[in-house]
Amino acid sequence: MTTRVPVICIDGPSGAGKGTISQRLSTQLHWHLLDSGALYRVVGHACTLAGAAWDDVPAVTAIARNLDVAFSSTEAGVAVALSGEDVTDAIRSEFGGQGASAVAVIPEVREALLARQREFARAPGLIADGRDMGSVVFPDAPLKIFLTASAEARAERRQVQLMQRGESVSLPRLLGAIQERDARDSNRDASPLVPADDATTIDSTRLSIDAVLSRVLNEAASRGLVERTSE
Numbered sequence: 001m002t003t004r005v006p007v008i009c010i011d012g013p014s015g016a017g018k019g020t021i022s023q024r025l026s027t028q029l030h031w032h033l034l035d036s037g038a039l040y041r042v043v044g045h046a047c048t049l050a051g052a053a054w055d056d057v058p059a060v061t062a063i064a065r066n067l068d069v070a071f072s073s074t075e076a077g078v079a080v081a082l083s084g085e086d087v088t089d090a091i092r093s094e095f096g097g098q099g100a101s102a103v104a105v106i107p108e109v110r111e112a113l114l115a116r117q118r119e120f121a122r123a124p125g126l127i128a129d130g131r132d133m134g135s136v137v138f139p140d141a142p143l144k145i146f147l148t149a150s151a152e153a154r155a156e157r158r159q160v161q162l163m164q165r166g167e168s169v170s171l172p173r174l175l176g177a178i179q180e181r182d183a184r185d186s187n188r189d190a191s192p193l194v195p196a197d198d199a200t201t202i203d204s205t206r207l208s209i210d211a212v213l214s215r216v217l218n219e220a221a222s223r224g225l226v227e228r229t230s231e
């Protein structure tokens with residue numbers, strides 16, 4: 001596969017800041033945005049609506065293959081619709097994340113979503129947010145960032161984020177859920193969460209969002225993908 005359209009991959013574990021950085025990059029550069037996690041979340045959500053268990057491989061695969069999902073840009077970010085119904089908020093819960101992580105271990109599901117993800121690569125460029133963007137979906141991408149942070153920092157960030165949405169979850173429970181999700185994402189056979197061989201790792205534990213953004217933009221500038229800024 002040749003990647004003619006420039007793609008910046010932002011991979012890493014849950015809560016590392018991928019979505020935040022990807023959204024900021026997409027807005028600043030006017031590049032398209034692929035939130036691949038949303039696709040897995042929609043599959044998990046569609047299973048729940050259909051009464052299919054997340055580990056029922058034939059049922060989940062059929063749902064992934066026939067997924068009627070649409071992404072649209074809004075002032076608040078990217079809106080997600082499943083069969084015409086807005087599921088933007090519904091898929092963002094902790095439960096939605098667990099469902100996504102469960103269906104994401106199924107190789108047939110990953111295969112079913114591959115072409116759909118690659119279709120997002122359109123001029124002038126794509127910011128691809130996920131777990132296997134650099135290692136599997138866009139292996140020829142000119143810039144692959146592996147964004148990480150300690151599990152504790154990620155749990156604290158997630159707690160603040162959930163509280164802002166009116167969901168209250170204790171810190172130990174969130175830390176446990178993050179560690180469980182990390183283990184499942186990293187140890188699965190199909191496209192595990194690992195940095196691509198040519199990825200640049202950024203640890204955001206002690207970095208502000210602006211500092212992370214500036215590092216990514218510097219990496220992009222050093223590859224001639226964007227103009228160098230004075231930041």
Ligand SMILES: Nc1ncnc2c1ncn2[C@@H]1O[C@H](COP(=O)(O)OP(=O)(O)OP(=O)(O)O)[C@@H](O)[C@H]1O
Binds near residue numbers: 016019021037160208
């Ligand atoms: N460097 C940072 N410092 C402090 N807070 C951050 C930083 N980066 C992101 N955050 C905050 O952490 C929370 C999680 O960030 P975000 O949703 O971008 O993570 P993510 O990696 O996309 O997670 P997931 O893969 O589960 O969707 C958000 O509330 C965000 O504002």
Ligand SMILES: Nc1ccn([C@@H]2O[C@H](COP(=O)(O)O)[C@@H](O)[C@H]2O)c(=O)n1
Binds near residue numbers: 037040104
């Ligand atoms: N490329 C990807 C993206 C996501 N997943 C799985 O989906 C879960 C939810 O992802 P979020 O980024 O929305 O939190 C995640 O835990 C992964 O299990 C994936 O496998 N590949």
